Amino acid sequence: MFAPTVFVVSSRIALLGLLGCAACGKGEKPKAISPSEVKNPVKESELTTVVITPEAEKRLGIRTAVITSDNVRATREVGGEIQAVPGQAVTIVAPVQGTLRGGASLTAGQRVRQGQTLYSLVPLPPERDLLTLNQGTAQARTQLQVAQARLSRAEDLLADRAGSVRARDDARADVALAQRALADARARQGAMSGSTGGGQALPIKAPLSGVVQRVTVAPGSLVTTNTVLLELAALNKVWVRVPLFVGDLRRLSAGQTVTVRPLNGGGARQARPVEAPTIGGTAGTATADVFYEIDNTDEAFRPGERVVVDVALGTANATPGSAGATAATTRALTIPAAALLYDASGGQWVYVRTKPLQYTRQRVEVQRTVGDQVVISRGVPAGAEVVTDGAAELFGTEFGGSH
Known part of the structure; x- marks a missing residue:
């Protein structure tokens, strides 16, 4: 009567044993060991x-200012290139062939004034006269040799009482004339080769005050007509070339100024548009070049320099650059x-x-600059008070730069 019951218990025991063995076979995985560990981490907000x-x-x-959400004019930040004003950049060339004198101190970047003598040019005869000059010298x-030989014979005859004093004097005069003719021929030949300083030098003067951009010849060089001597640019005013997307040309107002900023974040200044063709640009980029003029009396900008240009845009107009362009604005958070x-x-x-008396440093993400905003x-919500005056002093206080 008890055999079935014993069988059931034994089966249960066997089943539990099998499950236990299966669990023992899997084993536990070891915990991953981190190569580094930061204990007591501190949040960035608790350090700032x-x-x-x-009193401090x-x-x-x-002083503080409240962050507000304002209507900000739509702008486009593009790259620009500083260029010399056309007509204010000149290339000085040699008017005639000759030998250069002076100009040893001229170097690129040097400032010169209008009317300053840059070089002295000793003109040379045309090349076709070289053969004639050589023949004339010979x-x-x-x-001279013939005249000297005649003089020698005249002196000998006079010594032998077979000649006259007049013949000797005539021979001496012929020698003097021959010597003079030879000296003149040699001077002309030397001027042709540039080996002498003879001849009337032509002064080459600076047509305007500016900066030497490039020097292409050295003093003492023999140059031909129209040889480029140097390039000179006036920098009291410069142009900035701005390649704009053609779709933005209709959003430019007539007379609208732009803000030009150096790449190093230096002082920005305003540039006014100038009458120049809005054509060109780079092929395949759908851009057109627009030009603006900058007052550059301090020579802060140099031709070829790359700059950042902030162009304020209006609504689309029927005619590019029309005076009736309406300013396009968007809502954005601004801070001084x-x-x-x-x-x-x-x-x-x-x-x-x-x-009160507590200031927290918070990170922000800047989108663009509009004037002094x-x-x-x-980074910060609207309505927050940000420090304007004294912000740099707080920064120094936090990091130990001031006391």
Whole structure:
């Protein structure tokens, strides 16, 4: 009667044993070991709060501005190239063939004034006269030899009392004339080869005040007509060439200025449009060149320099550059440019007043600059108070640069 019951228990025991063995066969996987471990990590926001005293706040002259969402004019940031104003960049060439004198101190980048003598050019005869000059010199040399031989015979005859004093004097005069003719022939030949300083030198003067762009010859060189001597550019005013997408040409207002900024982030300045063909550009890029003029009396910009140009755009017009272009605006968060700080890695930051006498440094992302305002895409919300005056002092206080 008990055999079935014993069988069931035994089966259960066997089944549990089999499951236990299967579990023992799998084993546990070892935990992965990290090659490094950061203990007590601190969030970035907990490292960027500066608490100061009322006296320090007054001493630092801290002022704040509220971040607002404003209508910002649509702009396009494009690259531009500085160029010399046409007609204000000249190439100085040799008017005639000759030998250059002076100009030893002329180097690229040197400033010269209008009317300053750059070179002295000793003109040379035409090349076709070279053979004639050589023949003339040889003939004058032969004539001198003949005259000297006559003088020698006249002196001998006079010594033997067979000649006259007059014949001797005539022979001496012939020798003097022959010597003079030979000297003149040699001077002409030397001027032709540029080996002497004879001849009337022509002064080559600077037609305008500017900067030497390129020097192509050395002093003492023998140059031919129209040989390029140097390039000179006036830099009191320069043009900036801006390749714009042809679709944006209809969004430019007549007389609309642009902002030109160096690539190193230096001082920006305004440039006004000039009458120049809005054609050209690079083939295949659907761009056209627009030109603007910059007052460059301090010579901050040089021809060939690359710059950043902020072009304000309006709504599309029927005629490119029409006076009736309407300004296109978008809503964006703006902060004063004085509130923006940069760290050593180029990160962009602002200080936000979170509590009285408490300022928190927060990272922002700048979209573009519009005048004295900076458009930000993220980082701080509207309504926050950012530090304008005294932001750099807070930055130095945080990192130990001021006390």
